[in-house]
Amino acid sequence: MRAGLKQKETDQSSYEFDPKTNLKLRNxxxxxKRDLAFRKNRTPYSTWVSEIMLQQTRVAAMLPLYEKFMDRFPKPEDLADAxxxxxxxxxxxxxxxxxxxxxxxxxxxLVxxxxxxxxxxxxxxxxxxxIGPYTARAILSISYNLSFAVLDGNAKRVLSRLVLFKESGPKADPALQRIADLFLNLEFPGDHNEAVMELGARICIPKPLCTECPLQNDCLAYRNGLQESIPEMEKKKKEIPLNxxxxxxxxxxxxxxxxxxERRFFKTIYSLPFSFEGKHPYDADPVLDWNLKPSDLGIKFKHTITHHKIQGFVSETELDQKSEKNILNHFRKIRPSIEIKYCNWKNLETEFPSSIAKKIKQTFVKDGTVLPGLEN
Ligand code: SF4
Structure with missing residues (x-):
């Protein structure tokens, strides 16, 4: 049986890969390879933007937004000025x-x-x-063809299976990075990195499609019938229900x-003020310790932020000048860093750029709720 790699028996983290394995992967x-918009122009800036967008977002969801973003900010200078x-x-x-x-x-x-x-x-x-280690290595290898091996979730899965590496989680990363470095195709590091990640995204998926894999003969997990149990699954973070x-x-x-x-969600964007209700594991936000009695609009919607399963509710009230002034003073006293702005009903979702703003609006429409003063 021809091996795609040899593992030195004495040193768990030392592997030698057969160069033919790399060749098969590259071919x-x-x-x-998928014809993706961000593969058309591989400047460091475009790779940077695409890699950041792809963190936490699926390719299909990211593509149209990437194209719009690059149309508006085609060069680093355009973005820096915005x-x-x-x-x-x-x-x-x-x-x-x-x-x-x-x-x-x-x-x-950069500019x-x-x-x-x-x-x-x-x-x-x-x-x-x-820019963390993954993004830096991706940009340098993909856009400058420099010899840096990347390690994202897909690459980790492929490499672990290829060499039958059983550990997982953050502690395993240094050893996996060494394996990635040894596997790197030094002539075409950019293509190689993309190839490993593409294989992990399409073929070497959690339930792998080994019959379609170009590395089937080189893969120790496949040869040992262990492809579905490597890498070991990390425990999922417990879901937190939140109102x-x-x-x-x-x-x-x-x-x-x-x-x-200083708050739990929407730390970087403007949002409607919000508070947690009922049982929750977080500290109450003293900013919302105000003297108001906003009326509950009787609507609710669902939303997810990381492992939080959110049930959203909405209250509203009108503030006269005096109560607005009191509230703003209170905000600034409790949180000197607080920034304030105003929007109207029409541009709520552009000024509070979260799908929550959209959900709040849609919920109103669905329920036929008429909200006085918010028609415009
Ligand atoms: S043979 Fe299967 S487990 Fe091994 S790399 Fe290919 S898809 Fe992954």
């Missing part, structure tokens, strides 16, 4: 806005301190906000939106 990739709120609007649908915030901060540094040219060393790449109430506070200037980083 498969060149023939089978207002954060506009960038957030183009991020709508991707969620996890801290990614957009970090991307913007990083691109501004102002690196003359708009993405660095070529790992250390400099890692100095940019929002959250959003407040529509109407003032003369519009609906009040707030932003402050």
């Amino acid at each position: 498969w990739f060149l023939k089978e 207002e954060e709120e506009e960038v957030f609007r183009y991020w709508q649908g991707l969620g996890y806005y801290s990614r957009a915030k970090n991307l913007l901060a990083g691109v501004r540094i 102002n301190e690196f003359g708009g040219k993405f660095p070529r060393t790992l250390d400099e790449a890692l100095s940019l906000p929002g 959250i109430r959003f407040y529509i506070l109407k003032t003369k200037q519009g609906i009040l939106l707030v932003r402050y980083p």
